[in-house]
Amino acid sequence: MTAFEEFGVLPEIAKAVEELGWILPTDIQAEGIPLVLGGGDVLMAAETGSGKTAAFCLPIIQIVWETLKDIESGKANRISKSTSPPWTMSIMDRGNAFAVDPTGLRVQSRELREWHGGRCTCGVQGSGKWGFEATVTDEGLCRVGWSTLEASLDLGTDRFGFGFGGTGKKSNNKQFDNYGEAFGKNDVITCLLDLDKGEIAFLKNGIDLGSAFTVDKQLRNSAFFPAVVLKNAEIALNFGSTKFKYTLPTGFCPICSTPRDLTVINTNGYSSLDTNKSTKNAKNAPFAVIIEPSRELAEQTCSQVKNFKKYLENPKIKELLVIGGINIKDQIYALQNEGVDIIVGTPGRLEDLIQGYLSLANCRFFVLDEADGLLKQGYTELIERLYRQMPKLTTDGRRLQMIVCSATLHAFEVKKMAEKLMHFPTWIDLKGEDAVPETVHHVIVKVDPQKDRSWCSLRKHIQTDGVHSQDNIRPGMNSPEVLSEAVKLLKGEYVVKAIDEHNMDRAIIFCRTKLDCDNLERYFKLIDAKKYSCVCLHGDRKPHERKANLEAFKKEQVKFLICTDVAARGIDITELPFMINVTLPDEKSNYVHRIGRVGRAERMGLAISLVSTVPEKVWYHGEWCKTRGRNCWNTRLTDDGGCCMWYNEMQYLADIEEHLNITIQQIQPDMKVPCDEFDGKVVYGQKRKLTGSTYQTHTVQMAPIVKELAKLESEAQIIFLKRHYLKICRRV
Structure with a gap:
């Protein structure tokens, strides 16, 4: 038995994994695989290159295959009405943002602006005195009480619902009246129903608040169900399966002790389910949807899925890559004719396909990879729209699982989304705050045009970005504009010097803009196209070219990949020894993402960052730029209605060091790295030898x-x- 099999992975999947050279699961895989197989929502945070893609792909592939197997054998049918256990909160009769935990006895809604409610799986009808307890376990607004099946889930807003709210008001038929006193976190509300007298009352922490409602005679013969409605709140319920915190008044019994002849099953939410239909009856309805922030990441994840499912036969899993740059007609044909079980795609193309071509009716897994990147790109509304279209209880009676992966789960946007959409998620945080992996040796080189005057006499030099085309630039001057232009020239030389000093035959080079990438590519071809063979990866290159360039670099057909931050997240290139930052990123976390391209899978890596000692004038095309940088030569500063700004790398360096709580080692412009724990003991790109x-x-x-x-x-x-x-x- 392999190590992966011990975590519950099928032997066929474990065999495929072993062929990839993975003998032992990484920490994130060891934590994540059992949780996803167990059926819960999961938030994963780990270092870049930690293997989190496999942590969610492996269990999803396994469960999808097992589901297909059950359908093939006739075992998988749609949910029956007996799925929900008695006397728990119903997972069918509830609002979209009303989450029910696996025990059915704790409910939660993180919607800040709307009320979302739910009802119990069982109710009582006829006679008797019954009660249950509701304990407020978090801050927020809530109402608890009783309702019939005809009542709105917004308890107390129609004549069929009777609620008591935390503001100290009782409510029925939108009539809110003062009653008892306010309650909040840690308070216990006992809800009482006297069917003999037709009265509803409440206790707060065991103190009787008196009669709240007299039930209309026309409703007394109806079945009454425990009900809750929440707004950004959480409540734990006890229907009597365990001892109540406060004793019920004389004559009242726990609601769960209702005799069978008085018990009524909650049938709301089941009418639309056909118990005779097969679970999988539509080719365009996948079981899993995985969203990536970029085409390259989507292609990489889809490739991983293909590798992992290699030995799974009868039935075969069908995956589909849904990204721009591929003819949408081919994707529509695959959805309508070939069928699909797992979709990996980017938000834009998914949005195109859900307009009638892609069904989410059978979706069981909703995965957001690099979630912080997706949210920063403005896809929050689309993610929520997709989530609303997915059934919260899947057609085979299992709960929708949402898996969120990111290198930084501590971002406010990610936490906010998790609270709103996810169902009591388990956090796997093996990363904590940003940190540089031990396998990465990262250093800085200061680019000081006032000390290094070699830029004055360069015969061949890199073409600069043109921001100083309207400035009076002449050697010998020391104006900010001249020094800024000098920095651009020196950085081109320093990149070449770093490559030569360390005999780099494989490296990823990050530039700030697409124009900078193109200029560096041309410079490499100018000085020695063979020695400095390279390709570019950025948003202005056509999709097929980006794909071809990335493949050429991965297959070592070229030595250098020059790119913007489009490749900073998630692109997995094994045994990459070197990385160069031509310009520091303006976001602190992106520094970690960039240098995380090296030092993966226990391989040692060297990351060199060039840092200008003087401010550098750079392009900054915001929403005010009509062309967003295409053929724009407005070199005025943004304060003056232009598209340029002064970029202070020394300040960004200070921010990064403060963020990481370290001082990054500085080396001289000769690019020689002093002897330390790395030098002499490792070869960059290879595993550190045992010392x-x-x-x-x-x-x-x-x-x-x-x-x-x-x-x-x-x-x-x-x-x-x-x-x-x-x-x-x-x-x-």
């Missing part, structure tokens, strides 16, 4: 410590003997 010594040198290393221990032991024995003989002498 343990032989037995002989080990003895030499330990000899002084052993000698010290022997000395201490001797002193301790002498002290003991002195005290022992002193006692004997005193007795004599």
